[in-house]
Amino acid sequence: MMHESRLKSLLDDRESGAPATRIVRIMSERGALSAAQIARLTGLARSTVSMALAELRQSGIVVEVPGGEEAAKGVGRPATALTLNPEAGTCIGLHMSLDDIQLVVADVSHSVIAEQNIAMQRDYSPEEAAAATKAAVERTYRENGLSACGLLGVGVSVSAPVSPDGTVQRASIVPTWAGVNIRDAFEPVFGSPILADNESNCAAIAEMMWGAAIGCEDFVLFKIDLGVGGAIVSGGRVMTGIAGGAGEFGHLSLDPDGDLCRCGNRGCLELTASFNRPLEQLSRLYGRRMTMDDAIRLAEQGDVGARRLIEDTAAVAGRGLALVGTLINPPLIIIGGRMALAGDILLAPLVAAYEKHTLIKARDVAERLRTRITIGKFTENDKLLGAVGLVLRHHGRLD
Numbered sequence: 001m002m003h004e005s006r007l008k009s010l011l012d013d014r015e016s017g018a019p020a021t022r023i024v025r026i027m028s029e030r031g032a033l034s035a036a037q038i039a040r041l042t043g044l045a046r047s048t049v050s051m052a053l054a055e056l057r058q059s060g061i062v063v064e065v066p067g068g069e070e071a072a073k074g075v076g077r078p079a080t081a082l083t084l085n086p087e088a089g090t091c092i093g094l095h096m097s098l099d100d101i102q103l104v105v106a107d108v109s110h111s112v113i114a115e116q117n118i119a120m121q122r123d124y125s126p127e128e129a130a131a132a133t134k135a136a137v138e139r140t141y142r143e144n145g146l147s148a149c150g151l152l153g154v155g156v157s158v159s160a161p162v163s164p165d166g167t168v169q170r171a172s173i174v175p176t177w178a179g180v181n182i183r184d185a186f187e188p189v190f191g192s193p194i195l196a197d198n199e200s201n202c203a204a205i206a207e208m209m210w211g212a213a214i215g216c217e218d219f220v221l222f223k224i225d226l227g228v229g230g231a232i233v234s235g236g237r238v239m240t241g242i243a244g245g246a247g248e249f250g251h252l253s254l255d256p257d258g259d260l261c262r263c264g265n266r267g268c269l270e271l272t273a274s275f276n277r278p279l280e281q282l283s284r285l286y287g288r289r290m291t292m293d294d295a296i297r298l299a300e301q302g303d304v305g306a307r308r309l310i311e312d313t314a315a316v317a318g319r320g321l322a323l324v325g326t327l328i329n330p331p332l333i334i335i336g337g338r339m340a341l342a343g344d345i346l347l348a349p350l351v352a353a354y355e356k357h358t359l360i361k362a363r364d365v366a367e368r369l370r371t372r373i374t375i376g377k378f379t380e381n382d383k384l385l386g387a388v389g390l391v392l393r394h395h396g397r398l399d
């Protein structure tokens with residue numbers, strides 16, 4: 001109980017710049033670290049870090065990771081890995097889907113404590129979402145013996161652009177949410193800080209904190225799913241744009257005479273690079289409703305038609321991604337979304353199309369200057385983990 005409130009006040013202290021504050025904020029963002037890593041990341045002197053850590057360990061806010069020497073390999077003898085005390089604070093991640101809400105509870109040592117799906121009626125309102133999640137959170141905390149006063153914040157992932165103040169700009173998955181301010185809807189119910197962002201931005205945060213982009217401060221996430229989305233990370237920050245629209249690669253309007261898109265423009269990349277239409281074709285062919293998982297399974301089993309649909313769609317997506325490459329020339333591109341589960345079946349034609357259409361081609365430059373394109377680590381639950389990351393990183397930023 002005591003170290004819960006102490007941790008909260010240390011994390012909330014943005015002004016003092018005291019060593020203890022800076023250390024707990026970087027540990028909240030990064031998870032387990034050695035003293036040497038903390039010194040490097042905070043820029044504090046080793047002796048200052050040692051002194052502050054001794055005090056934080058004594059008061060139970062920082063603890064040793066059991067068997068954690070492996071986790072924090074340094075030069076020379078193995079260093080002790082330290083982490084925030086898992087009992088000192090929790091955070092919640094939420095993802096709003098079409099007819100359910102996914103919930104995850106994690107602690108400040110970056111361990112997931114509980115995960116849950118809350119079934120909802122389609123077109124549920126923000127108020128219904130807040131009430132249902134609050135009830136589920138209370139139940140989960142009770143079942144796991146957690147104290148509600150350790151809650152540091154709630155991260156909310158939404159399938160729509162979200163402006164920096166938390167307002168949903170356009171909402172295709174949850175149409176009635178356009179114009180809703182997530183903070184206003186959730187803060188009175190939870191009484192904790194609420195952080196909201198677009199699902200692809202959340203996915204990028206998850207990959208940056210724990211996945212395929214660890215240690216990479218500049219990269220692009222490109223999501224291929226029933227829609228196409230993305231995120232741009234620059235200098236360790238997810239670019240939101242002034243109204244939250246940055247990285248919406250699916251709505252690059254490529255053909256002014258093309259079909260109407262759900263966003264109101266014509267000829268958007270999403271219409272041809274997402275798996276909506278290929279699945280319709282596959283469903284017609286097989287006479288039953290096919291999902292992305294079905295398409296992947298069929299392709300893996302050698303179904304020529306399913307494989308061809310994935311390859312062709314990947315090639316269109318790769319051509320769209322090549323525009324992003326020409327604009328940004330990032331060192332790393334992570335492919336996310338459900339279709340990323342197709343692995344090389346998707347990646348090979350996508351990379352070939354990217355190489356063909358982008359400006360800087362891998363074959364023309366030294367290996368260290370090449371854009372690496374890889375499948376994400378958390379394609380199935382990246383948005384949800386990233387929602388937790390919103391909270392941990394919000395506290396971890398040294399603004």
Ligand SMILES: [Zn+2]
Binds near residue numbers: 250251252
């Ligand atoms: Zn569009």
